[in-house]
Amino acid sequence: MKVYEKAPAKINLLLDVLRKREDGYHEVEMIMTMVDLADRLEMSELPRDQIVLSSHAGFIPLDEKNLAFQAARLIKERYGVSRGVYIHLDKQIPVAAGLAGGSSDAAAALRGLNRLWNLGLSVAELETLGAELGSDVPFCVRGGTAIARGRGEALESIESPPQCWVILAKPPINVSTADVYGKLRANELDRHPSVPRMLDAIRGRSFPDMCAALGNVLESVTLHRYPEVRQIKNVMSRLGADGVLMSGSGPTVFGLVSKESKVPRIYNGLRGFCKEVYAVRLLT
Numbered sequence: 276m277k278v279y280e281k282a283p284a285k286i287n288l289l290l291d292v293l294r295k296r297e298d299g300y301h302e303v304e305m306i307m308t309m310v311d312l313a314d315r316l317e318m319s320e321l322p323r324d325q326i327v328l329s330s331h332a333g334f335i336p337l338d339e340k341n342l343a344f345q346a347a348r349l350i351k352e353r354y355g356v357s358r359g360v361y362i363h364l365d366k367q368i369p370v371a372a373g374l375a376g377g378s379s380d381a382a383a384a385l386r387g388l389n390r391l392w393n394l395g396l397s398v399a400e401l402e403t404l405g406a407e408l409g410s411d412v413p414f415c416v417r418g419g420t421a422i423a424r425g426r427g428e429a430l431e432s433i434e435s436p437p438q439c440w441v442i443l444a445k446p447p448i449n450v451s452t453a454d455v456y457g458k459l460r461a462n463e464l465d466r467h468p469s470v471p472r473m474l475d476a477i478r479g480r481s482f483p484d485m486c487a488a489l490g491n492v493l494e495s496v497t498l499h500r501y502p503e504v505r506q507i508k509n510v511m512s513r514l515g516a517d518g519v520l521m522s523g524s525g526p527t528v529f530g531l532v533s534k535e536s537k538v539p540r541i542y543n544g545l546r547g548f549c550k551e552v553y554a555v556r557l558l559t
């Protein structure tokens with residue numbers, strides 16, 4: 276038997292940091308949603324008790340450092356599964372981009388192995404397992420659109436935002452999430468994005484209000500350190516994107532666009548600045 280799972284990328288429409296916690300993590304308030312850019316996982320049983328991961332992507336680890344591998348090991352150990360699995364990972368989401376590619380692969384592995392091994396776990400149980408792998412994994416298990424609090428694992432699902440195009444541009448730099456949080460001075464932030472304002476925009480189905488409510492406090496670190504990220508934001512705005520923001524800890528910048536006729540100009544204009552540009556839809 277084989278099972279297939281799609282692992283979509285996420286974007287943060289809003290990311291606020293409230294404070295640094297005693298455990299080293301930061302207390303956040305985020306509004307997250309999925310976009311139609313996805314990795315694909317194919318999972319099948321192995322005759323021997325082993326986890327084997329393969330991928331054509333040459334730039335990710337295929338051993339226990341891979342989050343999909345860690346997900347398989349965790350669910351196997353926790354539920355005493357003594358069967359093996361072969362996972363093939365078709366990688367489409369850029370790596371270390373602020374799009375939660377690895378977290379979404381882990382979430383897809385949890386969902387897929389729950390089916391392959393008939394474990395009968397609920398989404399809530401898979402989310403709890405996911406939290407052991409990373410702060411973004413519970414949201415990736417659940418999908419849709421949600422407010423994420425705590426370190427990102429306390430989720431409240433909300434309705435989908437108004438449908439639009441999403442242009443993603445990833446400059447060729449690697450940004451470490453831990454580094455960005457480490458450099459943030461959470462108690463010195465002079466501006467915070469407003470969660471109620473973003474929620475009103477989404478619930479009122481107002482695309483312009485949603486664009487106006489976009490905000491990410493981690494930009495204060497990443498844009499300062501990597502001026503090319505700020506440059507991509509400026510270029511995207513100049514080319515006509517309606518709302519522009521960095522996703523997560525970066526370096527990917529996304530632009531929200533309501534009119535399809537504007538998409539080719541923005542896409543082609545950005546290709547002059549960076550190789551990795553995608554035009555996708557929100558997953559609503």
Ligand SMILES: C[C@@](CO)(OP(=O)(O)O)[C@H](O)COP(=O)(O)OP(=O)(O)OC[C@H]1O[C@@H](n2ccc(N)nc2=O)[C@H](O)[C@@H]1O
Pocket residue numbers: 287290299300301302303305372373374375378408409410411412425426427452453456457522523524525
């Ligand atoms: C910034 C965000 C926004 O969605 O995403 P990415 O940019 O990674 O996609 C997330 O908060 C990232 O979540 P994730 O990438 O799962 O983080 P984890 O593996 O749990 O943690 C990596 C490191 O980031 C820091 N970290 C993470 C989450 C959090 N709320 N506070 C933190 O301080 C910690 O230093 C931790 O060691």
Ligand SMILES: Nc1ncnc2c1ncn2[C@@H]1O[C@H](COP(=O)(O)OP(=O)(O)O)[C@@H](O)[C@H]1O
Pocket residue numbers: 335336340341342343369370371372373374375376377378380381452523525
């Ligand atoms: N399945 C995976 N896909 C991508 N990266 C992975 C995976 N498993 C582990 N990693 C590692 O996790 C780190 C962060 O990757 P990723 O999840 O793509 O970024 P981000 O957290 O910025 O969204 C990278 O350094 C990468 O080597």
